[in-house]
Amino acid sequence: MSRSLLSLMLALVVCVGISFFGENFIASNFAYYYDILISIGVNIILATSLNLVNGYTGQFSLGHAGFMAIGAYASASWSNHLDPVIFGMLGGSESPVATNAAMFISTLFAGVLAAIAGFAVGVPSLRLKGDYLAIVTLGFGEIIRVAILNTDFLGASRGLSVAGTYTNLFWTYGSVVLCIYVVLSLVHSTYGRGFLTVRDDEVAAEAMGINTTKYKVVAFVVASFFAGVAGALYAHFKAFVTPEGFNFFRSVDVVVIVILGGMGSTIGVVLAAVLLTILPEVLRALAHTQFVPAAYQGLLENRLILYSLLLIILMLTRPQGLFGDGTAFKKWSRRSRVD
């Protein structure tokens, strides 16, 4: 077996270990940090998967939250209706085998459904370029949200309760490890170089025999799968989902992380995800210390004002983010105008 596959197995074993021994301890004594840890994991999965599309393949997708929504609602519905069946077969709702099987199946279902949606959205949309692709993906994200909002079976605007809070450190970080493994193994292969060629120069890539549309769709589907997984993790953590939680702002959240990390750098994106998940908490804590005059407390607590300023300043001063090489941006430097 190859080295990288072995590393994957090892990482997963470590996750199991930490979860097995440390889970309850952390969850009960450090509940606040436990929450943050899970959130970090979810954001890493979202950002790493989006990075495959936006960073490595150079396609600007603004609808990632839509696929997360599909995953969240899919796994929620699945669990709500089919968990009792699984429990019946595997020894009841208290049995760890049963709960873990339930989590696995509902998460897999979420990912697959999100991937199918990714395919359906990707095939027609990915022939569009730059600004247009951004708007269409934004549009699809909103359509998904509006569709859920209008579906009574999914709780519509009331939201949907989720049976079973199965999300724990193992599932979260196991998925993180899997996601990073998939993205890195794909990209660091001869096949994977194809993604980068699509980003750098589509015309030249096609001339070298690379089916650029296929690559874009593959990236999109893989990314959507993991967005779905992230959604499932989120659903089984919060035990309650609403369409509002998956709106355009959520997509922007992920885009900011990808840009800050440097599009096309998985390490950068992982670090950025950690940073940007912790940042609002830090600022909130800071806002209440004596260093900050009362007048500015609200400003610090308002994540979006800071995000937006961060975005603007980043673009003006360091568009390549922390670790990127700015290549994803160069793609659009050749203006497609008939001058």
Place this chain on the structure above:
Amino acid sequence: MDKLIEMLQQLVNGVSLGSIYALIALGYTMVYGVLRFINFAHGDIYMLGAYAGYLLAPLFAHTFKFGDFDTFTPENTLFILSGAGLVMILSMAICATIGVLIERIAYRPLRERPRLNVLITAIGVSLFLQNMTQYRLGANPRAFPQLIPVHVVEGLGNLTILTSQLAIILATIVLLIILRFVVMRTKIGLAMRALSLNPTACSIMGVNNDVVISFTFALGSALAAAAGILVSMDSPSINPLMGNLPGIKAFVAAVLGGIGNIPGAALGGLIIGILETLVVAIGFPQWRDGIAFAVLIVILLFKPTGILGRVEREKV
């Protein structure tokens, strides 16, 4: 006969709504025309226009007796309209300035850089405007002051048209006429049109591209502000996020008409407004927002250049 009245009614509703979208769409299309850039923050200028009116109106409330009149009469019409008009013009001026400032600070430095950068910056600006407004003026909806008396227009029988709707439609017509004049008959309008075709040639011919671009932003922002005021006369609840949905629908309208094409934006706006009204009239009110997205996807898949747009080829 009733059916006809019903249809006419919905048509008027649709045109009124569509006029708002048209005014906002014009800003998107003009900026895209000169810069090939989608100004994500444009919808928030519309919101700022409404808020500007909200903050300005109290200053003139005494002079123009806002809210004191119940109906339009031949004697008071001119007076009312001048009061509302003043607030609208001032709001347009303020937003025009804001638009120019945003371009100067956030977009101009990135002009030579890849388009993706400035697209992201625009998203940042949009979020900033929304959340700053929310921070300073609260997230709760505010009641827009009554600038004109709102009542059913008399003498139309069973046709229920509100004075506010009439105001929207008439104001839009006036603004479109002025816009057409500026674009087709003034030097700067000519410069705008030339710039949208070939910026390099423009600067060689002595056009100050920066000035023309600033002017374009000012013009687009002014129209969006007008839309903000007009819509608030009709539907007086304003909130910091009110620019989101109309913004994206107006963008769809601009794309529908052919992005970069000015008559196209007006046409697109009207079509979207009428479609949206129809969807609700037929009995699917929950899809009123979704219809614009559906239109967007259909256009981009089948005719991305829009109804009146041109194809641009990449040179290989």
Place this chain on the structure above:
Amino acid sequence: MGSLLKLDNCTIRFGGLTAVSAFCMEITNGELVGLIGPNGAGKTTVFNMVTGVYQPTEGEVLLAGERLNGLKPYAITGKGIARTFQNIRLFSSLTVFDNVRASFNLRLKHGPIHALTRGRAFLNEEAEIEKRTLELLKIFNLDRFREVMCKSLPYGDQRRLEIVRALATQPKLLLLDEPAAGMTPTEKSNLMKLIEFVRETFDISVLLVEHDMRVVMGICKRIYVLDHGVKIAEGPPEKIRRDPKVIEAYLGEGPS
């Protein structure tokens, strides 16, 4: 010697403009053919028709008898036609090595799934690709730059890299679009030797678009001349050199 590429009365119109009109061309196996003409004559347009970037409005493009009309560019490359570009289009974020390696995607047997499972077969194929990439780079003296970002290479080397990248797709026909542009006389002489070397070593046909007459007359066995989208002459260099129509089309331009 079989016919490899045949353009049969190819016409292409863009709106009201006819860029190329009823163009006929035939290239046999192993031939080195030139395509010349004044600026704007339509030479790159012909390239784009052959490679599928544009579809001919009328006429057929045939490769070894097989019709190429309607195929997408990547499919045409799959059939055995590779090209370089007038303005060098390397993959700017990739190293010299990866630029060539990327071209092996075309005939990759072990795709994305295998990249994930990383089994024996996958690893073997990757090793094979690495070997062949290095071999190619070595032949063209670029192997010492393998880890260098391609954008850092000197201009002449970048042009050479583009040719290597195209060769990695194992083409039967190589289209070179003004490869001598921007080169010094010495570089041009080396380029001429390189093109002939490529033709012989890889046993392929070459279609060369060039402005530099010395290069074209020096290595091409036959030359087609295009002016305003119409073929005005065809034949060996000596004949073309003396053709009055060609001289007239180039009035004012001499060999550089």
